[in-house]
Amino acid sequence: MAAGRTLHVRCATWEQVDAFHTRKLRRGKLLSMKVPFQTQNGAQVTLGLELPNGVVVAIDGNVLKASPIEGDSKTWIEVELVGFTEEVLARLRSMAKGAEQIVKPAPAPPPPPPSKPRVATSSNVVEQPSDERALFQQLTGELRRLRQLAVHEVLGVSRDADAETVRVAWMGLVRRHHPDLVARHNAPAITHLAEELTILLNRAYDRLRVALVAEGRATTIGSTLQHPSGWLVGFEDLSSVDGSPVKPRSASGSRPGIQGTPVPAPAAPAVTNANAAPTTPPSNVQGGEAFEARARAMLLEGDANTAQEVLAAALCVYPRSRPLRSLYYVASALAAIYKGEMMLATSQLETALAHYNECNEAATILEEIRKHGHVRVDEIKGIFR
Amino acid sequence: MKGGRAVGIDLGTSNSVAAVIDKDGRPRILTTAEGATMLPSVVWFTNDGPIIGERARDGLDFSPDTTIFGAKRLLGRRFDHPEIKKLARILPYDLTEAPNGDTWIQLTPGRTISPEEVCALVLRELRTMAEAHFGEPVTRAVITIPAWYDAAQRQATKDAAQIAGLAVLRLLSEPTAAALGHGAHRGANRKYLVCDLGGGTFDCALVDVEGGIFEVLATTGDPFLGGDDVDRAAVENLVRDVRTTKGMDISTDAVAIERLRIAAQRAKHELSSSTSTTLHVPELVQLPSGRNVEYSRALRRDEIELWSSPLLRRLDPPIRGALEQAKRKREDVEDVLLVGGMTRMPAVRREIAKATGREPSALDNPEEVVAVGAALEVARLEGTIEGVLLIDVAARGLSISTSGGDCELVIAQSSVIPTREHRVFGTRADNQARVEFDLWEGESPEADNNRHLGRYAVVDLPEAPAGDVLVLLELTIDTDGTVRLGATELVSGERLQLEQIFHAGLARADVARLARQLAESP
Numbered sequence: 001m002a003a004g005r006t007l008h009v010r011c012a013t014w015e016q017v018d019a020f021h022t023r024k025l026r027r028g029k030l031l032s033m034k035v036p037f038q039t040q041n042g043a044q045v046t047l048g049l050e051l052p053n054g055v056v057v058a059i060d061g062n063v064l065k066a067s068p069i070e071g072d073s074k075t076w077i078e079v080e081l082v083g084f085t086e087e088v089l090a091r092l093r094s095m096a097k098g099a100e101q102i103v104k105p106a107p108a109p110p111p112p113p114p115s116k117p118r119v120a121t122s123s124n125v126v127e128q129p130s131d132e133r134a135l136f137q138q139l140t141g142e143l144r145r146l147r148q149l150a151v152h153e154v155l156g157v158s159r160d161a162d163a164e165t166v167r168v169a170w171m172g173l174v175r176r177h178h179p180d181l182v183a184r185h186n187a188p189a190i191t192h193l194a195e196e197l198t199i200l201l202n203r204a205y206d207r208l209r210v211a212l213v214a215e216g217r218a219t220t221i222g223s224t225l226q227h228p229s230g231w232l233v234g235f236e237d238l239s240s241v242d243g244s245p246v247k248p249r250s251a252s253g254s255r256p257g258i259q260g261t262p263v264p265a266p267a268a269p270a271v272t273n274a275n276a277a278p279t280t281p282p283s284n285v286q287g288g289e290a291f292e293a294r295a296r297a298m299l300l301e302g303d304a305n306t307a308q309e310v311l312a313a314a315l316c317v318y319p320r321s322r323p324l325r326s327l328y329y330v331a332s333a334l335a336a337i338y339k340g341e342m343m344l345a346t347s348q349l350e351t352a353l354a355h356y357n358e359c360n361e362a363a364t365i366l367e368e369i370r371k372h373g374h375v376r377v378d379e380i381k382g383i384f385r
Numbered sequence: 386m387k388g389g390r391a392v393g394i395d396l397g398t399s400n401s402v403a404a405v406i407d408k409d410g411r412p413r414i415l416t417t418a419e420g421a422t423m424l425p426s427v428v429w430f431t432n433d434g435p436i437i438g439e440r441a442r443d444g445l446d447f448s449p450d451t452t453i454f455g456a457k458r459l460l461g462r463r464f465d466h467p468e469i470k471k472l473a474r475i476l477p478y479d480l481t482e483a484p485n486g487d488t489w490i491q492l493t494p495g496r497t498i499s500p501e502e503v504c505a506l507v508l509r510e511l512r513t514m515a516e517a518h519f520g521e522p523v524t525r526a527v528i529t530i531p532a533w534y535d536a537a538q539r540q541a542t543k544d545a546a547q548i549a550g551l552a553v554l555r556l557l558s559e560p561t562a563a564a565l566g567h568g569a570h571r572g573a574n575r576k577y578l579v580c581d582l583g584g585g586t587f588d589c590a591l592v593d594v595e596g597g598i599f600e601v602l603a604t605t606g607d608p609f610l611g612g613d614d615v616d617r618a619a620v621e622n623l624v625r626d627v628r629t630t631k632g633m634d635i636s637t638d639a640v641a642i643e644r645l646r647i648a649a650q651r652a653k654h655e656l657s658s659s660t661s662t663t664l665h666v667p668e669l670v671q672l673p674s675g676r677n678v679e680y681s682r683a684l685r686r687d688e689i690e691l692w693s694s695p696l697l698r699r700l701d702p703p704i705r706g707a708l709e710q711a712k713r714k715r716e717d718v719e720d721v722l723l724v725g726g727m728t729r730m731p732a733v734r735r736e737i738a739k740a741t742g743r744e745p746s747a748l749d750n751p752e753e754v755v756a757v758g759a760a761l762e763v764a765r766l767e768g769t770i771e772g773v774l775l776i777d778v779a780a781r782g783l784s785i786s787t788s789g790g791d792c793e794l795v796i797a798q799s800s801v802i803p804t805r806e807h808r809v810f811g812t813r814a815d816n817q818a819r820v821e822f823d824l825w826e827g828e829s830p831e832a833d834n835n836r837h838l839g840r841y842a843v844v845d846l847p848e849a850p851a852g853d854v855l856v857l858l859e860l861t862i863d864t865d866g867t868v869r870l871g872a873t874e875l876v877s878g879e880r881l882q883l884e885q886i887f888h889a890g891l892a893r894a895d896v897a898r899l900a901r902q903l904a905e906s907p
Contacts, residue, residue, distance in 0.1 A: 171598060175774055179803070179864050183554075184768030195803050195864060202801040343852020344811045 017049075017096055021089060025081070030064070032078045039066050045079055059083040132187055139193040142177075146200050154204040159318070163212050170205040174198060214313035291318075295327060299384040302377060304334035326356035333365065337377055342369065389524030391554060391767070392515040393759025395562070396504065396528055396542070398457045399584025399613060400726075401426050402756035403511040405518065406764045412566075412757040414750075415514045423752060424514075427454040428506050430492055434906070437510040446643050449477035451492050455585055456503035458608065461534075461541030461890060463836070464488045468608060486837075487889060501541050501891055502899060505548035509903060512551055526551040527762045529755050532558035532590050532604040533780055535826050536838055536868050537889040543867070544891050548899045554766050556865055560590030561599050561775055562758030563724045567748060569594045570761075570773040578718045580704065580737055580745070581755070583725035585611040589703040591711050591718070599775045603710035605703040612653075612727040615693045619649040622692045623664075627680060633670070641670045645680075656686045657729040690732040697732055701740045721745035726752045777802050782828035783860055783868065784835060787820065788813075791830040795860050798828060805861040809875060811852040819844045820856055821886070824868070839888030843872045843881050856881065 025031055039045075043063040060083035067076045146154050152161060155169040175181075179194040291314035298307035311328040318324055329352035336345040346369060352362035361383050368375040392415075395402040400423040403415045414422045419439050429436040429444030429452040436444065444452030455476075462469050464482035473480045479491035489497045508526075515523040528551075530542055539556055546553045557565075560579035569575065574595045581588040588606040592599060623645050624636050635641040648666045655662040662684055669680040690697075708715055723745045727733055738744055748754055764770045778799045784792035787810055795806045812820065821842045827835030846854050855875035862868055872881040891899075 171596070174776065175596075175598070178774050180766060180774060183766045198864075199803045199805045199861070202804045203806075206797075206800050206804065341811065341813075341852065343850075344855075347811075347852070347855070 017092060021084075021092065025084070029081050029084060030078055031061070031081060032076065039063055039077060041066055045077075059088065132185055132190060135182070135185070136187075136190055136193065139177075139190065139197060143193060143197050143200070146197065151204040151207050154200055155208065157208075161208075163209070166205065166208045166212070170201060173201050177201060211313045214310070292324060292327060295331065296384045299331060299334065300381055302381060304331050304338060307331040308335060322356035323359070326352040326359035326362060328352075329355065330359065330361050330365070333362070334377060337375060342374065345369070389522040390515065390519050391525040391527070391763045392512070392523050392551075393756055393761070393763050394508065394511055394526050394528045395559070395753075395756035395759055396457060396508065396530070396545075397426055397583055397755075398455050398586050399426055399611070400424065400752070401507055401511060402753050403515055404753065404756035404760035405515060406760050406769070410764075410769070412760045413518075414753050414756060415511070415518050417510075417514060424507065424510060425454070426457065426504075426507050427452060428456070428503050429453075430498075435506050437506050445477075446640055449639070450479065453478055453490055453498075453503050456490070456500040456507075458585070459488045459490070459500035460504060460545070461500075461538035462488045463889070471609075485887065485889060499891060501545040501896075502548060502903075504542070504545035505899070505903060508546055508549035508551060512549060524550065524552060525554050525763075527555050527557055527759045527766070528553055529557045529559045529562045529759050531586070531588055531606070532560055532601050533588075533606065534558075535781055535836055536783075536866070537826070537836065539866050540890050543865075544896045547896050548903055550900060550904055553865070555762060557759055557762050557775070558590070558601055558604075558777065559588060559724075559755050560592050560604065561601055561777075562755045562762065563722055564592045564594060564599060564758070565761050565773075565775075566754035566756070566758030567722055567746070569599070570597055570770070576713075576717055576719045577722055578704070578707070578720070578741060579722045579724060580700075580728065581724040582700070582727040582733060583611055584613050584727075585609075587611060587700065587703060589707045591707050591713065597772045597774055599773070601777065602713075603707045604780070605706040605710065607699055607703055610696060610699050612650075612725075614696050615653065615689075615727065615730075616646055616650050618692045618696060619653065619689055620646050623649060623682075626682065627669070630682075631678060631680070633678075635670055638670060644669060652684050653689060653730070656684065656689055657731065660686045686731070693732065697736045700733070700736045704737070704740045715740075715742050718743065722754075723748060724751050724754055777864075777866060779804070779862055779866070781826050781836075783838075783862070784825045784827060784829075785822050785858065785860070786825065786832060787822045792823075792825050792827070792832055792835055793830070794828050796862060800862075802862045802866060803864045805859055807857055807859045809855050809857050811856070812846065812849070812854045813851055815850050816848045817851065817854070818846050818848075819884075820846065822858070824860075824870070837889065838868065840886040841870060841888075842884040842886055844884050845882050847874065847877070 041063055043066070045061050045063060049059060059081050061079040061081040063077050064080050065076075065078040152159050152166075155161075155166060155173060157165050157169045161169075177194055177197040179191050179198060182190045182194045185191070291310060295307040295310045295314070298304075298310065308328060308331040311324060311331055314324050315321070315328060329348045333345040333348035333352065336342070336348060346366065349362045349366040349369075352359050353366070364383055365375055365380060368380060390405075393404045393406075395404075402423055404412050405415065407413045416422055417424050417438060421439065424438045425442055427438065427441040427445070429441035429448070431444070431448075431451070435441075441452060445454070458472060459469070459480070463486050464480070465486070466488075469480065469488050481489050481491040481497055483489045483497075483499065487499070489499050490503065491497050508528075512523050512526075526546060528542060528546055530539060534542070534556075542556060543553045559581060560577075563579045563581065564577050569577065569592075572594075575593075577592040577594065579588075579590045579592055581590075586606060586608050587610040588604065590604040591602040593602055594600075620642060624634075624642070627633065627635055627645075635645075644666050648664050652662050652664045664680075664682050664684045666680040668677045670678050672678060704715075708718075718741060721737065721741050721743055723734065723737065728737075728745075728751050734745055750757070761770060762775075765773050779796055779802055780798070782794050782798040783796040784794050785808060786792045793808065795808055796804060800806075810820065810822075819842045821840065823832070823840050824838045825832060825835035826838050829835055843856050843858070846856070853876075857873040857875045859871040859873070860868065861871065870883055872883055873879065874881055
């Protein structure tokens with residue numbers, strides 16, 4: 001596999017983290033382990049090191065040696081963690097000290113899409129473990145995984161999936177995770193997890209169908225469809241997809257917006273090494289030009305609220321498009337300017353830039369605000385042409 | 386099973402039914418002490434304490450101002466709601482406004498009671514029936530509610546149950562319960578139209594069943610159309626008939642009217658199976674001389690149909706409305722379920738068949754099927770029935786507004802629940818310590834068109850310049866349709882304290898106090 005595999009290593013305590021880089025690693029870079037898949041020399045792997053505080057540090061590496069174990073599908077591999085730099089080590093150490101306040105918005109290419117997009121159908125209803133402890137762990141893991149994904153990935157469908165596919169996938173997943181299915185355990189913790197999972201699924205479904213209607217690819221799915229006006233782009237996205245891999249350095253420490261500090265809750269943010277991502281990250285995925293054109297036309301007319309809605313819908317379909325995302329924040333900043341909330345506008349513009357450094361509109365308006373303390377939207381509308 | 390037995394309850398406007406699943410897996414309808422399957426949802430507050438059910442009906446004659454029927458219509462309703470204003474004019478008992486704007490009932494001068502407490506008395510009676518059946522304590526229940534109930538009405542129903550000492554396992558929407566009770570979960574995928582014409586209300590819902598998943602797509606209804614209205618229409622005509630045949634006006638004689646009503650109701654039931662019957666009232670009125678006037682009259686089915694025809698015409702618009710809401714044609718409906726005792730009336734069946742363009746399915750027990758559905762839901766939640774999943778959508782949108790501004794939609798109508806959405810708002814002044822906001826049910830930007838659910842404040846905000854503190858407010862609708870709130874400070878990610886300034890419905894402490902009181906009373 002060209003894109004490489006992701007190996008997940010969970011450290012439950014800081015002692016384990018310490019042990020990881022002091023004892024498990026040889027010569028600071030080499031790690032040997034048994035993995036349950038076939039691989040070959042030179043293959044790329046990404047190591048997801050999960051820290052006790054829920055942060056996942058992605059470290060890239062190459063397989064140096066791969067020796068299959070006889071009579072088994074497993075392989076002994078030796079991995080050179082090229083991404084395990086001094087910087088990462090320093091960050092791990094400072095986090096272990098508990099003094100860690102990540103100053104720079106760590107640019108994070110979004111987590112790799114699930115290796116096998118599951119299209120769940122009624123036939124593959126997975127038996128849940130009857131043991132409550134195992135069930136709890138399974139649900140926790142699933143929840144953590146889904147929280148890092150874009151809406152279409154949550155349902156395991158492709159970005160351009162049609163209404164029927166979305167519905168079938170959602171139904172299949174709800175049939176696995178609905179809290180009613182675990183009600184008989186009479187365990188509040190398990191019911192809560194199942195409910196959280198179902199909330200994620202339902203939100204993904206609701207957003208996808210809104211997006212489908214906005215795109216004109218569906219008229220009604222289920223009952224009436226009214227678009228929630230201008231919801232904030234997924235909170236999970238905020239913390240995990242910030243920063244710009246294009247110019248990672250320029251972002252460091254210079255933007256004190258809300259993106260400056262990672263928000264630990266509710267999503268586990270994936271903090272990834274800035275130097276990593278040797279493979280083409282999906283964050284460069286563009287698209288949604290039609291949406292962008294529509295939104296720009298609206299902004300030109302000064303209709304920031306509608307533009308914001310259009311962009312919000314677009315982001316359901318193209319959650320990784322940085323131009324769209326930054327434009328969304330610009331639109332919401334304009335809406336705030338109309339209401340006279342300059343502080344909110346400023347932070348929205350800074351967010352826009354944090355997402356996409358080359359967002360000229362945000363830079364222009366922000367400069368205007370910094371110079372004059374206010375901005376006349378009518379005068380600068382031309383920049384959206 | 387932990388904590389006592391569970392029972393399925395159809396808490397109706399005029400009649401309530403309780404059902405359980407027996408050991409052999411079959412649903413069983415519980416019977417009252419009088420042997421009836423339906424408990425009239427009537428509570429008569431006498432000087433010796435409340436009387437519930439069939440015997441409370443006598444109170445309708447003797448003291449209509451302390452005999453409460455149809456309390457379900459008042460549950461969780463604001464006093465200034467147009468429907469309540471209409472009810473206040475026609476109900477024989479007095480309504481009054483609670484301090485928080487809810488509707489309460491004025492029993493006697495100086496004594497008010499909330500509809501929750503009235504419903505709790507009915508629920509407790511049903512609970513007693515279930516305990517007599519099991520011979521064990523019953524502490525949990527699935528209660529059915531109309532699908533269009535808003536958050537306050539749902540909460541009020543839960544409060545009523547809590548006062549009655551029942552923990553609500555789930556609030557189940559009536560059309561879903563009807564489809565479940567009909568056995569839809571065992572059959573093929575189907576698009577149902579459920580028409581529920583009971584004593585007081587007509588509810589209409591589209592329910593899709595697909596691979597064991599139930600989804601309520603649209604609900605409409607007429608809250609003032611039911612069997613009682615047909616009885617009233619019959620009584621009006623009979624009063625006119627008495628005037629022409631006997632030459633006396635009994636329209637102001639409450640006792641005579643009530644006797645006539647009971648006779649008319651009986652005749653109506655008989656006319657569902659036969660085409661003619663005899664209506665007989667042995668003692669209609671007593672003349673000053675002490676002589677009893679007897680009233681007897683042959684009644685044909687077409688007569689009662691003629692009398693109720695203006696009412697029957699009102700069945701069509703809600704059905705049309707439901708189809709329109711779901712953007713369906715009537716050909717898309719694959720099965721029509723008739724629920725509620727009134728659907729036994731042939732004219733009702735005809736009218737619904739005309740409106741839907743198909744012959745409705747005949748149920749053996751239209752009065753009890755909802756309770757059976759509730760009992761099956763109990764079994765489903767306990768894990769005895771597998772492969773069935775009920776998907777619910779938010780009946781109404783949720784909006785919030787800050788500092789008197791426009792309402793902003795947060796959770797759209799028809800979002801699949803459980804769901805969660807959030808809003809971010811910033812402080813407007815330096816070192817602002819609290820942000821107040823209002824929670825509304827409804828999607829209109831104008832507050833007046835929405836139902837006010839409560840006012841809350843996010844308190845103990847950190848000190849910072851205006852706009853630097855951003856509050857992330859999370860709104861969750863859980864699996865039951867209950868609304869929960871949570872607030873986080875966006876920059877630090879810390880949980881913030883929420884303070885409740887005002888909210889609709891009973892306060893938590895009152896519910897607990899009332900529950901204790903009721904448990905202690907005989």
